[in-house]
Amino acid sequence: MSAPPFLNWEEGEVEELFSRDARVMAPSAIRALSKVTADPAIISLAGGHPSADSFPAEEIKRILAELSRDLDVGLLQYGATAGHEGLRREILGILLERGIKAGGEELILCSGSQRGLDLLGRVLLDPGDIALMEVPSYPGAIACFRNLRVEMMGVPQDGEGLVVERLEEVLGSLRSQGRRVKLLYTIPNFQNPSGATLSPQRRAAVAELARREGFLILEDDPYGELYFEDGEREKLRPIASISGSPVVYISTFSKILAPGLRTAFVWGPPTVISKVELAAQASDLCSSMLDQRIIYEYCRTGGLRRALPRIRTLYREHGEALLGALEESMPKGVEWNRPRGGFFLWMRLPAGLEAEEMLQAAVARKVAYVPGRPFCVDGSGANALRLSFSKEPPERLRQGAHALAETVREQMR
Ligand SMILES: Cc1ncc(COP(=O)(O)O)c(C=O)c1O
Secondary structure (H helix, E strand, O other): OOOOHHHHOOHHHHHHHOOHHHHOOOOOHHHHHHHHHOOOOOEEOOOOOOOHHHOOHHHHHHHHHHHHHOOOHHHHOOOOOOOOHHHHHHHHHHHHHOOOOOOHHHEEEEOOHHHHHHHHHHHHOOOOOEEEEEEOOOHHHHHHHHHOOOEEEEEEEEOOEEOHHHHHHHHHHHHHOOOOEEEEEEOOOOOOOOOOOOOHHHHHHHHHHHHHHOOEEEEEOOOOOOEOOHHHHHHHOOHHHOOOOOEEEEEEOOOOOOHHHOOEEEEOOHHHHHHHHHHHHHHOOOOOHHHHHHHHHHHHOOHHHHHHHHHHHHHHHHHHHHHHHHHHHOOOOOEEOOOOEOOEEEEEOOOOOOHHHHHHHHHHOOEEOEEOHHHOOOOOOOOEEEEEOOOOOHHHHHHHHHHHHHHHHHHHO
């Protein structure tokens, strides 16, 4: 019997098989780097993986033992698309602490905020719609919108996050062409990749602009709990907490508990949430009830509340180790910011150096980072790179910074 015809198709012909959406899909630069960083000898300042030391292994073991002792087989069943009832209640409490007074019909759980972004993209965006993105921004969101064939336009950031005057300029220029912006995707807290935090004044200004100009704010907040100093907390209140602002807010347990438990939550107007629920029903029916039950128990018994101060200290120590070592070792002409929380900082190389070209030399010195271009929808970022201080322990962060400084020095020669 001969093979089905498509198995014999030449590469060009196979393209015909794919949908228009599939044809624009492209590999992720960060995922591609994971082959390099899988080598334990490489110090990875690349991926945004949480530190394994942040995982509450003992508590999770205890919860798993209790759950298995008296297994509720209902957890092995399909669950509600909106999520585990108990965990939903816990999340309403978490939202309230962040200043968001939410009702149950305004909330849906999903397996990771990456899926949340995809579902939201599908219910909010058509091919050709305009989404404004911070420059630089999270490549996972860029990939998601690109796959939906959305037109992305960049808004620059400075040390206080996205620059509102520049946002107004972009909006004005599009308005004069008779074009409408559908949404602004923003990560106001310890942004990935810039590490910048949007100031409270700018949050209010962005919310006001969105109201006036009629676009939606898609606020992504995986890192807001990970501030280094308690004094920061008040400044991190989500835009979603500003009354009357047109926001859909998404957050996750990935960076404050464990990404392997694949649980995130989306808050927004009930009309949007019920559409997301319909999209989810066609996508995965429901997320894992077992994962959500574990998180529920962890939250209900105060595990998250107890762990957060420890996790904040852990990442502050990581951040200080990397920043201190960069200051000691980087040659003049290299610039970076000093994030006050989160996982990342953004570095600019001296003129003439390109982060993509330099990567091989860095890997030869056993350190990896992510070059800046995949983060920038406007094609910029060639001389920039993202450094992550989340995964590696402080000693390796210091070694990594020194190796990177050596690499830069060598390239400058
Ligand atoms: C800004 C941002 N959004 C979303 C995600 C995806 O997180 P998850 O799908 O694990 O919830 C990440 C992960 O790095 C992120 O940095």
